[in-house]
Amino acid sequence: ETGVTQSPTHLIKTRGQQVTLRCSSQSGHNTVSWYQQALGQGPQFIFQYYREEENGRGNFPPRFSGLQFPNYSSELNVNALELDDSALYLCASSPWGGQGTDTQYFGPGTRLTVL
C-alpha cells in the first residue's frame, strides 16, 4: 500500500450542496493530482497541484477547485453539486524533478454520492 491517505472514505450529499475532500501525500512527495472515476470508467484528470499552485487542469468546470498546503496535503472542493458528480475521487502524489519522478501513487479514494 502507498502512504497516500484520503478522507472521508464515503460521503453522501444532496444536489446543490458543497463538499470538501482531503488528501495527504506520501512522505517526500510535493505534487498532488486529483481524478474523478465514474463507475466502470478510467480515472479522469481534474487538476494537479505543485508547491501550492495549480499546475495543470483537465476539462472540469470552475466549481471544481483545489488547494495545496505547505505540508503538501491537498483539498478538492466541489460547489453546487450535481447528480453526475457521483463518483470515486482519487488523489495521487508524486515527487518532482528528475528521472522517475512522474510515477503517481494513488490514495484509496473518497466515494461521493449525490442524491
Place this chain on the structure above:
Amino acid sequence: GENVEQHPSTLSVQEGDSAVIKCTYSDSASNYFPWYKQELGKRPQLIIDIRSNVGEKKDQRIAVTLNKTAKHFSLHITETQPEDSAVYFCAASIDNNDMRFGAGTRLTVKP
C-alpha cells in the same frame, strides 16, 4: 489534448496462458506510460511503467512495449494466475501532468 484508447474492454484467459492489452495515444509529446491494476473497491496500483526513451521493459511475468512511431503501447502478462484478475488501465502523460487513462480492460483468469 491527449486521447488514450484501450482494447479489449474484457479479456478472459485460462490460468497459465498469456494476456495482452493494447493502448494507443494521440499526442506524440507524451513521454510517460504507466499501467495500473485496480481490484474491486480498491485504489489503482502501479504495476509497471515505461518512459519514451525505452522500447521495452520487463518485471517478472509482466512486460510493456512501446512503439513511439505508431503511438501504441502494450501490456503482456505471462503465466497468468487467478490473482491477476482485475481491471487494468493504461495511461499517458507529458512530464507527469494531465495524465489520461484508457477506459480499462477487465481481465478474468479462469482456474
